[in-house]
Amino acid sequence: MSEIRNTSRSGPRPGGRSLRVQEAVHAAVVALIEEFGREGLTVPQVAARAGVTPSTIYRRWSDIATLISDVAQRNLRTDCPLKPCGRxxxxxxxxxxxxxxxxxxxxxxxxxxxxxxxxxxxxxxxxxxxxxxxxxxxxxxxxxxxxxxxxxxxxxxxxxxxxxxxxxxxxxxxxxxxxxxxxxxxxxxxxxxxxxxxxxxxxxxx
Amino acid sequence: MSEIRNTSRSGPRPGGRSLRVQEAVHAAVVALIEEFGREGLTVPQVAARAGVTPSTIYRRWSDIATLISDVAQRNLRTDCPLKPCGRxxxxxxxxxxxxxxxxxxxxxxxxxxxxxxxxxxxxxxxxxxxxxxxxxxxxxxxxxxxxxxxxxxxxxxxxxxxxxxxxxxxxxxxxxxxxxxxxxxxxxxxxxxxxxxxxxxxxxxx
DNA sequence: CTCCCTAACGCAAAATATTTGCTTTAATCG
DNA sequence: CGATTAAAGCAAATATTTTGCGTTAGGGAG
Incomplete structure (x- = not known):
């Protein structure tokens, strides 16, 4: 009945629940790394801390390495308090x-x-x-x-x-x-x- | 009874069975990568191909990434057919x-x-x-x-x-x-x- | 503003992978 | 040629990842 709609979008949804999940997961990774180090960090651990099901994490990032890399990239923001003097x-x-x-x-x-x-x-x-x-x-x-x-x-x-x-x-x-x-x-x-x-x-x- | 023997050696045994296992495992990794690519390569797969139990691989290398890295390093040998002319x-x-x-x-x-x-x-x-x-x-x-x-x-x-x-x-x-x-x-x-x-x-x- | 559509999440079962304790094998050394 | 012991095998116990399907809640379209 309806016209062919241009529904060609890609990537995760930018806001709402998806965003909240992403933030919770990222925060959980940061917290767990701080607490126990990154050796032996597992997806189920992160999921539990973030209040999320493991399968959600597996579907969005595909493994723990990708997730950790993703988090590291977010923290790349070099808040560089640079004061060039001109020389x-x-x-x-x-x-x-x-x-x-x-x-x-x-x-x-x-x-x-x-x-x-x-x-x-x-x-x-x-x-x-x-x-x-x-x-x-x-x-x-x-x-x-x-x-x-x-x-x-x-x-x-x-x-x-x-x-x-x-x-x-x-x-x-x-x-x-x-x-x-x-x-x-x-x-x-x-x-x-x-x-x-x-x-x-x-x-x-x- | 016996004197205190200097049994302080480390690392895997250099020859014999251990060596054969290592060679078989390395060969299996190379073969499987060639055949299926390295995406989704698993320890049990490698073990099966090498005719070895998974636990052997887990104990020697600790995960597939380390194993693959190890294999890559062996193949670093740049058989560089270099003929410098002097200039x-x-x-x-x-x-x-x-x-x-x-x-x-x-x-x-x-x-x-x-x-x-x-x-x-x-x-x-x-x-x-x-x-x-x-x-x-x-x-x-x-x-x-x-x-x-x-x-x-x-x-x-x-x-x-x-x-x-x-x-x-x-x-x-x-x-x-x-x-x-x-x-x-x-x-x-x-x-x-x-x-x-x-x-x-x-x-x-x- | 409301209703639909659907991407993304949750849940739980199934399939795999990993760990672990113990036994067995075979290199190495005396 | 034994004795010793590092490393491998085996199998049971755990832990993980995958998967199918029902549910939820963004984000338009009307």
Whole structure:
């Protein structure tokens, strides 16, 4: 009788009960991790704490790793109390140091691990960098000098070595690793303001 | 009666039955992944295929993720048929390109994902870099010119951006990403043979 | 505002997976 | 060649995940 309705929506419903369930589950995960650690955390446990049936969790997230990764991603919000002073040679190293301190800590590493576990390797990337781009951009925008490089170049020079070392190195990281990289990077890019040493990196990507 | 014997050994027994079981299990994982993919691979499945009881697998590896990660690590052996010609400006970019092709492929990404899943975030690092250091060192050793940088510097400049982009970026990678980075790196380090642009990186670490 | 439609939840049974205690096997060492 | 013991097998006990179906409550359409 009725016309063909355009009912093509996807994903969970944005509000109402679904939202309440999601919040309860997320809160339960956070609480249980704080209380018992994430080792041996199970779906039925989370369900019980959240006042929800296990099957609900299984249907929405499909396993505990995905759920934990999801929670970790919500908490990515780097509430970065950044006060750029306008001098890149101060701001970027300061930020780099703060970033390393944040990431290379027990909760930081746990977060990275959790996010990584939800990665399928192909489809959707781990969203870790999404949280750093705004901070770097903020610093660049605040610079009083002209900026002849890309946010992505900073990621390659500062963030990439840090993350790579964190994940793929046994020995504890030098505490100034990121800061030093930032200092070197700024130095190199201020010395010759019109042509940076590394070819394609001054051309904005993406 | 007997003296206090120094029976402090650890880890699984190196040979005999234990070894046979490990080999059978690893082979079963490889076969099953090839046959059905790794999604939904279960311990009982692997056990059945390997002709082993599930409890054996549970006791040795503790879950399927650890087992798969273990298998992935065994296959890390980059049988890299590298023929350095002695010119860094040729060898390093060529290797970088090959490395990217290998890593940024379906099996390569799956391998990275698998290895990453076994990472606990703290104790033992993902052993991915262990496979690349020898290759880089080989290239450096073969160089006819004096080398004024570190293997670790190459990792920071070439490998780190590649891995970081693979894991943390949605868009497909530029196929020349690693090669370009290698070209830039060599260029920078050959132009001023006595003092590279980036401070601490010419000092061997570790 | 009310009524429908349906996505998402709850419940409980069934199917699987995991843990555990005990027994058996076979490497390794004296 | 035994004795010792780490590791494997077996099976029962638990715990988990899956699944089918009835129920609830958002979110339009009228």
């Amino acid at each position: 890149l040679s101060d701001d970027l190293p300061a930020w780099a140091e703060m970033y390393q301190d944040e990431m290379d800590s027990t909760p930081g590493r746990a977060m990275v691990r959790d996010v990584l576990r939800g990665w399928d390797g192909m489809q959707k990337a781990c969203p870790l960098l999404d949280a750093v781009r705004p901070s770097i951009a903020l610093i660049c925008d605040a610079s009083s000098e002209p900026v002849n490089f890309d946010v992505e170049a900073v990621i390659d020079a500062v963030v990439a070595p840090l993350l790579t070392r964190m994940i793929f190195t046994d020995a504890p990281l030098a505490s100034t690793l990121a800061r030093d990289a930032a200092v070197a990077f700024v130095e190199q890019h201020l010395s010759n303001a019109s042509g940076p040493g590394r070819g394609q990196q001054s051309v904005p990507r993406k | 860094l400006s040729d060898d390093l970019p060529a290797w970088a390109e090959m490395y990217q092709d290998e890593m940024d492929s379906t099996p390569g990404r799956a391998m990275v994902r698998d290895v990453l899943r076994g990472w606990d975030g703290m104790q033992k690092a993902c052993p991915l870099l262990d496979a690349v250091r020898p290759s880089i060192a080989l290239i450096c050793d073969a160089s006819s010119e004096p080398v004024n940088f570190d293997v670790e510097a190459v990792i920071d400049a070439v490998v780190a951006p590649l891995l970081t982009r693979m894991i943390f970026t949605d868009a497909p990678l530029a196929s020349t990403l690693a090669r370009d980075a290698a070209v830039a790196f060599v260029e920078q380090h050959l132009s001023n043979a006595s003092g590279p642009g980036r401070g601490q990186q010419s000092v061997p670490r570790k």
